[in-house]
Amino acid sequence: xxxxxxxxxxxxxxxxxxxxxxxxxxxxxxxxxxxxxxxxxxxxxxxxxxxxxxxxxxxxxxxxxxxxxxxxxxxxxxxxxxxxxxxxxxxxxxxxxxxxxxxxxxxxxxxxxxxxxxxxxxxxxxxxxxxxxxxxxxxxxxxxxxxxxxxxx
Amino acid sequence: xxxxxxxxxxxxxxxxxxxxxxxxxxxxxxxxxxxxxxxxxxxxxxxxxxxxxxxxxxxxxxxxxxxxxxxxxxxxxxxxxxxxxxxxxxxxxxxxxxxxxxxxxxxx
Amino acid sequence: xxxxxxxxxxxxxxxxxxxxxxxxxxxxxxxxxxxxxxxxxxxxxxxxxxxxxxxxxxxxxxxxxxxxxxxxxxxxxxxxxxxxxxxxxxxxxxxxxxxxxxxxxxxxxxxxxxxxxxxxxxxxxxxxxxxxxxxxxxxxxxxxxxxxxxxxxxxxxxxxxxxxxxxxxxxxxxxxxxxxxxxxxxxxxxxxxxxxxxxxxxxxxxxxxxxxxxxxxxxxxxxxxxxxxxxxxxxxxxxxxxxxxxxxxxxxxxxxxxxxxxxxxxxxxxxxxxxxxxxxxxxxxxxxxxxxxxxxxxxxxxxxxxxxxxxxxxxxxxxxxxxxxxxxxxxxxxxxxxxxxxxxxxxxxxxxxxxxxxxxxxxxxxxxxxxxxxxxxxxxxxxxxxxxxxxxxxxxxxxxxxxxxxxxxxxxxxxxxxxxxxxxxxxxxxxxxxxxxxxxxxxxxxxxxxxxxxxxxxxxxxxxxxxxxxxxxxxxxxxxxxxxxxxxxxxxxxxxxxxxxxxxxxxxxxxxxxxxxxxxxxxxxxxxxxxxxxxxxxxxxxxxxxxxxxxxxxxxxxxxxxxxxxxxxx
Numbered sequence: 001x002x003x004x005x006x007x008x009x010x011x012x013x014x015x016x017x018x019x020x021x022x023x024x025x026x027x028x029x030x031x032x033x034x035x036x037x038x039x040x041x042x043x044x045x046x047x048x049x050x051x052x053x054x055x056x057x058x059x060x061x062x063x064x065x066x067x068x069x070x071x072x073x074x075x076x077x078x079x080x081x082x083x084x085x086x087x088x089x090x091x092x093x094x095x096x097x098x099x100x101x102x103x104x105x106x107x108x109x110x111x112x113x114x115x116x117x118x119x120x121x122x123x124x125x126x127x128x129x130x131x132x133x134x135x136x137x138x139x140x141x142x143x144x145x146x147x148x149x150x151x152x153x
Numbered sequence: 154x155x156x157x158x159x160x161x162x163x164x165x166x167x168x169x170x171x172x173x174x175x176x177x178x179x180x181x182x183x184x185x186x187x188x189x190x191x192x193x194x195x196x197x198x199x200x201x202x203x204x205x206x207x208x209x210x211x212x213x214x215x216x217x218x219x220x221x222x223x224x225x226x227x228x229x230x231x232x233x234x235x236x237x238x239x240x241x242x243x244x245x246x247x248x249x250x251x252x253x254x255x256x257x258x259x260x261x
Numbered sequence: 262x263x264x265x266x267x268x269x270x271x272x273x274x275x276x277x278x279x280x281x282x283x284x285x286x287x288x289x290x291x292x293x294x295x296x297x298x299x300x301x302x303x304x305x306x307x308x309x310x311x312x313x314x315x316x317x318x319x320x321x322x323x324x325x326x327x328x329x330x331x332x333x334x335x336x337x338x339x340x341x342x343x344x345x346x347x348x349x350x351x352x353x354x355x356x357x358x359x360x361x362x363x364x365x366x367x368x369x370x371x372x373x374x375x376x377x378x379x380x381x382x383x384x385x386x387x388x389x390x391x392x393x394x395x396x397x398x399x400x401x402x403x404x405x406x407x408x409x410x411x412x413x414x415x416x417x418x419x420x421x422x423x424x425x426x427x428x429x430x431x432x433x434x435x436x437x438x439x440x441x442x443x444x445x446x447x448x449x450x451x452x453x454x455x456x457x458x459x460x461x462x463x464x465x466x467x468x469x470x471x472x473x474x475x476x477x478x479x480x481x482x483x484x485x486x487x488x489x490x491x492x493x494x495x496x497x498x499x500x501x502x503x504x505x506x507x508x509x510x511x512x513x514x515x516x517x518x519x520x521x522x523x524x525x526x527x528x529x530x531x532x533x534x535x536x537x538x539x540x541x542x543x544x545x546x547x548x549x550x551x552x553x554x555x556x557x558x559x560x561x562x563x564x565x566x567x568x569x570x571x572x573x574x575x576x577x578x579x580x581x582x583x584x585x586x587x588x589x590x591x592x593x594x595x596x597x598x599x600x601x602x603x604x605x606x607x608x609x610x611x612x613x614x615x616x617x618x619x620x621x622x623x624x625x626x627x628x629x630x631x632x633x634x635x636x637x638x639x640x641x642x643x644x645x646x647x648x649x650x651x652x653x654x655x656x657x658x659x660x661x662x663x664x665x666x667x668x669x670x671x672x673x674x675x676x677x678x679x680x681x682x683x684x685x686x687x688x689x690x691x692x693x694x695x696x697x698x699x700x701x702x703x704x705x706x707x708x709x710x711x712x713x714x715x716x717x718x719x720x721x722x723x724x725x726x727x728x729x730x731x732x733x734x735x736x737x738x739x740x741x742x743x744x745x746x747x748x749x750x751x752x753x754x755x756x757x758x759x760x761x762x763x764x765x766x767x768x769x770x771x772x773x774x775x776x777x778x779x780x781x782x783x784x785x786x787x788x789x790x791x792x793x794x795x796x797x798x799x800x801x802x803x804x805x806x807x808x809x810x811x812x813x814x815x816x817x818x819x820x821x822x823x824x825x826x827x828x829x830x831x
Binding site: 073075099112116 | 172176221229230
């Protein structure tokens with residue numbers, strides 16, 4: 001074997017390959033998968049007496065959801081509110097596409113303004129954490145979780 | 154029938170002023186009311202609809218779940234440690250069954 | 262190792278095509294292939310996705326791994342000539358045999374069967390001795406299931422073998438299809454420690470296993486974190502994992518990484534069953550992982566990949582290779598990494614006597630596994646995005662038993678085997694691709710609309726451009742229907758020109774469907790008076806009746822946007 005062949009052979013083996021992403025993931029594009037405001041609206045009206053346009057997207061509310069649910073029966077979520085607890089009246093979770101979008105109301109009271117639980121999700125949907133403040137504002141954080149029937153391993 | 158409830162505090166002995174978690178788990182089907190049985194009949198909703206949290210006898214928080222909460226639900230709250238004492242958690246479902254648990258808050 | 266030996270090694274793997282004589286010499290004196298000098302501070306010996314294959318077998322890599330547009334040409338979707346080109350592998354070389362389907366039959370004759378548990382044990386033992394420093398022996402999961410020996414011993418044969426071979430850590434996926442109770446029972450015997458940051462109980466959500474383990478390596482320390490396949494509950498019947506949750510839990514992974522970093526661990530390794538596309542995506546999103554050992558998708562990376570500051574190595578499947586990874590460490594990370602995929606050439610490698618005794622014992626207790634059923638006259642393989650001749654065999658067997666069925670679904674699992682013309686079909690080989698713990702064939706009625714919706718849903722899982730959303734394996738194989746696949750279309754637009762038994766699809770008609778190895782039957786209405794039978798029994802019956810098996814590929818899906826190719830009939 002000559003040296004040229006050796007070099008040719010070794011290039012790939014020794015150097016390795018650097019991967020550069022070509023795709024732009026959905027989470028980087030700002031789109032909210034499974035958004036269904038028309039379905040959400042009646043639930044908001046019923047629970048809060050207000051509509052989607054009254055909800056103020058806020059950085060003070062953080063909603064942590066999985067990008068993709070392992071099972072729609074059991075999707076963990078965490079809501080953290082970066083406000084003094086005295087200013088927070090209640091925390092809600094809504095799942096746009098659920099048969100009944102309102103999942104829970106938490107009257108935090110003496111607790112810190114935070115809540116962690118697990119929700120059912122009927123299908124891929126936008127999810128909303130809505131915080132009622134003592135002065136009557138409705139602050140919102142949105143996220144989206146994908147639910148599938150799944151393939152095989 | 155009594156609903157089985159477990160409660161715990163993490164970390165188990167927080168320092169005064171620190172934030173700790175109060176987690177409550179209930180054994181409950183949380184039937185959403187939208188599912189059908191094998192004969193195609195709708196299974197009626199059966200879910201915990203109220204969780205009240207008391208500290209030293211005083212109500213400090215309340216959770217009002219809807220049928221969309223997962224089966225065997227976990228309810229997770231956070232508190233700031235002030236004084237030692239006992240949390241009592243009382244919950245009920247839409248059929249009137251109830252459950253209770255308590256957990257002691259000890260300070261480090 | 263001298264330079265000449267090094268040249269020999271590199272050439273053998275990827276550089277040179279071999280003459281018959283050179284191959285014979287190589288197989289007679291394989292030492293040159295496996296004689297690697299000690300290097301660095303820590304050596305990893307990594308095996309993944311054995312799928313219960315204790316005996317040597319053939320395994321042809323997929324002719325096609327169709328990728329959505331943005332992922333075209335990326336590792337994880339490289340097959341055939343593209344694989345050879347990307348990694349600089351010469352056609353006809355040993356690495357070409359291991360990593361691509363090109364000239365498979367010729368190369369299979371030349372290099373022989375791959376794998377074999379006794380060979381792997383022996384290879385790991387000699388590599389441990391040769392490493393000259395600390396060694397970690399790691400298993401990437403999908404080890405205990407999907408074979409005759411696994412089913413007959415409920416996974417125990419594989420646990421015994423892992424103990425014998427000295428594995429120190431592993432992660433899970435298909436293991437759970439033995440059922441949680443059985444897994445926990447086997448864990449009492451298992452010497453390896455299971456690691457998982459993402460397996461949690463369903464009560465308080467606590468981790469069930471240690472999330473990580475830390476090892477000293479010379480002046481440095483190395484942490485290993487385990488990632489269980491995140492979508493076990495979506496991919497398999499839920500009753501297997503009652504009371505457990507998995508999921509990706511990226512935030513928890515980042516927390517574990519940060520915590521280990523803050524305690525001064527120098528290098529972090531993720532032992533992952535996430536699959537190459539997901540693992541490369543994770544490497545971009547999680548800060549502070551130095552190396553990901555990537556299982557699940559059965560990819561082979563002849564060279565190390567690099568995503569930002571993270572190295573990624575994928576370890577193949579079926580016992581084809583053991584990856585030896587020598588790490589030179591520095592404060593806070595990996596200084597350099599040498600990857601050598603050690604081919605498990607069953608003809609060339611000696612067998613470990615204890616492992617051989619174990620394997621022999623299993624087969625002696627189950628003599629039916631190796632009885633010849635029918636001669637194979639055409640190449641039978643499993644892996645491909647859309648179609649395989651082994652799936653064709655399963656579907657024809659189902660059709661033969663239930664002629665009234667219009668459509669058959671066969672699961673797109675990645676595990677399986679390959680049979681060369683001239684080999685005999687045995688139950689052992691049938692179970693190598695149908696070895697489910699839930700093998701029953703279900704008959705059910707499905708409305709046309711649902712049938713198409715189902716195909717769309719599976720296609721969406723497989724062809725979603727963001728690896729974070731991809732779940733499961735290849736596309737479910739179908740029989741009795743034909744369609745055109747539009748890989749890059751959005752949900753609802755991928756399945757076109759759908760026809761069932763030569764007649765155009767009717768959304769309002771009810772179709773009689775058969776399926777196995779999945780949960781599709783839940784979408785339809787079960788057929789009365791049908792007692793489900795295991796698919797492997799139907800295949801045995803069919804093969805016996807046919808007498809010989811000649812199944813040239815008859816692909817039923819057209820893919821106009823891609824160069825979809827199958828390896829000819831002969």
